[in-house]
Structure formats: structure tokens, C-alpha cells
Amino acid sequence: MPELPEVQTVLDTLESRIRDLEIVDIKILYKPIVEEKEKTFKQKLIGQHFRDFKRRGKYLLFEMDDITLVSHLRMEGKYFILDESVPLSKHDHVIFYLSDGKQLRYNDVRKFGRMELIEKSDSYDDFKDLGPEPFSKDFSVAYCRNELSRRKLPIKSILLDQSFVAGIGNIYADEILFAIRIHPLTPGNCLDEEDMKRLIKQTRQILKRAIKAGGTTIRSYTSSLGVTGRFQLSLSVHTMEKCPLCDSKITKIAVGGRGTYFCEKCQVLKS
Secondary structure, eight states, X not given: OOOHHHHHHHHHHHHHHHTTOBEEXXXXXXXXXXXXXXXXXXXXXXXXXOOEEEEETTEEEEEXXXXXXXXXXXXXXXXXXXXXXXXXXXXXXEEEEETTSEEEEEEESSOOOEEEEEOOOSOOTTGGGOOOOTTSTTSSHHHHHHHHTTOXXXXXXXXXXXXXXXSOOHHHHHHHXXXXXXXXXXXXXXXXXXXXXXXXXXXXXHHHHHHHTTOOOOTTOOOSSSOOOOGGGGOSSTTOSBOTTTOOBOEXXXXXXXXXXXXTTTSBOOO
């Protein structure tokens, strides 16, 4: 599933390609992807321009003239910008006809992605009950202390909880925990203040590096806009076989139903 760096990469690429273009028509080929009624969705978006491009967690926020289009890619969602002459794929489900003659196509093999319209906002702080952004000042030691003190779940599960911090997914949770040398099964309330400082610092550093590298291409995921994630070349534990520090075999377990990779020697299980 695309995580924060992949979503940011898609957003940045789209901004460079479609900013200020007008939506002149829309075709919806698979209606469940759009939360609103088709007629309402079209009425509110046709004639609008792509004015600003924001992200909240793993959500793409396209600010139009007077409304915001929200897109969640889920497992396989992708965007293509193509000439009208290019035949439609069977997985193209929403087509935006743009004022420059191009088409912005939402493509989704598994059809899990969703789009909805919301009011424009200065911050989107309360959107979907998401926690603070990793780069926000609100993601602080004080915040982590307050949140983690009452959480006994494994820290890996907490990092995947979007109400704790927005945008972190399975790959980056593994990488962050390796970077701070904490075992993924360590209960959240067992982290001390130094752990929290390192958690915040490494979360930001790893995500920044991943964004700079264009995200992580795992299996079928790519931004499909001429951008290929290169961060997979820098992964330390996720899907790896040996620890880059001690050369021990990487262990894989399930935490909260998610495949989890870690080094039993380098990552400490606190209790």
C-alpha cells in the first residue's frame, strides 16, 4: 500500500503537471470509487481548477476553486496523465478531462480506492480523526508521552494506528523501529523519553529520505507518473534477509496481522 512518501511523491508530481488546469468533463466508470452521487460529483467539480495540492496522512487533497477533492489510493490506486488518443485500460475507473486536452485517469486494479468532496480548510487537522503529521510540531515528546503512557499494544501496531501519527505504514514502521533499536513487540507504554526522542527524529529522517528518493516501489506499486521509488535500495530490515549491522538473519513475524521484519539481536524487547 502506498505510504506517506509515495503519496507525497504522487502529489508533487501531479502538482507539477496539472496545477491550474480546469476540469472540463468527468467520466465515472466504476461508481463505488466516488462517495457522492455521480451527478453531484460532476456538478461540483466540472469547471473547477486544480489550485493547491496538499496531503493529510495517506490522503491526497486537491484544493479546487471552492471545494477539496480527496483521494485515497488504498492498495493499488494510481494516476496516469495521458492523451485522449490512448485507449482506456480496463482498470481506468475515473477520467478527468482537462483543459489542456489531456486526461487524468484514476486506475485501480483492486477498486479499493475512494474519492470524496469536502469543504476547503486551512489545516484539515480534524480530517478523518488522523493524528498529527510526522513533520508537525504537534508530533512531540510531550504528545508521545501522553499517548504512549496509556497504550499497551505493541509499538509496531501503534505506529500503524493513523490516529497516533498520520501516514506511517508497514514498511516505514519496520524501518523506524530498526533505526531506534526497539523490538516491534515492545508495549508502547514501555518506551522512555529517550526512546520517544529517537522515535520522532528517526521517523522524520526516514520519511524525508524516502520522499527524496521518490518513495518505495514494492511489488506492483509505482506512482505511474514517470517516478520510480528508489528507497527500496536503502531498506534495512523490511523484506531483507540479513541485518546490515550484525549480519544476523532477519526475523519475520506477524504483529496485528501485518508482516513484520526485525533483528532479534539489535532490537531490544522492553517490558
